[in-house]
Amino acid sequence: EIVMTQSPATLSVSPGERATLSCRASQSVSSNLAWYQQKPGQAPRLLIYGASTRATGIPARFSGSGSGTEFTLTISSLQSEDFAVYYCQQYNNWPQTFGQGTKLEIK
Amino acid sequence: QVQLQESGPGLVKPSQTLSLTCTVSGGSISSGGYYWSWIRQHPGKGLEWIGYIYYSGSTYYNPSLKSRVTISVDTSKNQFSLKLSSVTAADTAVYYCARETSMIVGYWGQGTLVTVSS
Numbered sequence: 001e002i003v004m005t006q007s008p009a010t011l012s013v014s015p016g017e018r019a020t021l022s023c024r025a026s027q028s029v030s031s032n033l034a035w036y037q038q039k040p041g042q043a044p045r046l047l048i049y050g051a052s053t054r055a056t057g058i059p060a061r062f063s064g065s066g067s068g069t070e071f072t073l074t075i076s077s078l079q080s081e082d083f084a085v086y087y088c089q090q091y092n093n094w095p096q097t098f099g100q101g102t103k104l105e106i107k
Numbered sequence: 108q109v110q111l112q113e114s115g116p117g118l119v120k121p122s123q124t125l126s127l128t129c130t131v132s133g134g135s136i137s138s139g140g141y142y143w144s145w146i147r148q149h150p151g152k153g154l155e156w157i158g159y160i161y162y163s164g165s166t167y168y169n170p171s172l173k174s175r176v177t178i179s180v181d182t183s184k185n186q187f188s189l190k191l192s193s194v195t196a197a198d199t200a201v202y203y204c205a206r207e208t209s210m211i212v213g214y215w216g217q218g219t220l221v222t223v224s225s
Contacts, residue, residue, distance in 0.1 A: 001170075001171075032210075034211050034212075036212070042217075043203055043215035043216065043217055043218050044154070044212070044215060045215075046211065046212060046213055049211045055213070087153065087154060089154075089212075091209070091210035091211060094167065095156050095167075095169045095170065095171075096156050096210050097156070098153050098154040098155070098156070099153065100152070100153040101153050
């Protein structure tokens with residue numbers, strides 16, 4: 001199965017600043033990459049699919065990029081509600097697999 | 108708006124079978140075009156996809172769990188279910204039911220914690 005590796009494990013950023021999260025696949029997944037946000041005690045929420053397409057209702061400050069094996073999620077100006085854990089997921093190969101997550105915390 | 112709700116025992120004894128049901132509201136499982144999935148999250152850990160079922164009954168399971176997993180659907184009740192046999196403490200996790208489109212998980216249940224302990 002494809003292994004997804006996210007970095008860093010924890011990212012400390014101040015509100016209003018930009019956050020950049022990385023996700024690497026052990027082999028090419030083309031653009032079949034999604035990002036999810038999870039807050040404590042809640043289910044994950046779909047943010048991005050197709051590596052760069054925002055899901056319905058997701059603010060424009062969230063953007064995704066990359067293809068093949070290297071992907072990035074950028075949050076342009078962090079709001080208080082953005083501090084959470086973020087997961088990437090590849091859906092190019094069965095079974096779909098998730099990264100271990102990046103915790104975005106307030107600096 | 109589609110909503111999913113997991114139900115089932117929160118405590119299962121080792122070697123027994125874990126059984127959960129997901130009730131779907133706001134949309135019909137039989138409408139087609141979607142896959143109905145189970146995903147789990149070990150405490151403080153990442154996400155692990157267990158498998159899915161289509162309304163027709165077609166299933167696909169994660170090879171790592173395939174020998175122990177059964178997912179079934181009851182379209183008359185708009186529900187689908189998970190059975191995981193021979194559980195151990197390693198199966199303690201929050202179990203989510205979800206709806207997928209092209210393997211992208213657009214809707215999730217709130218999740219239910221299942222603890223395996225004697």
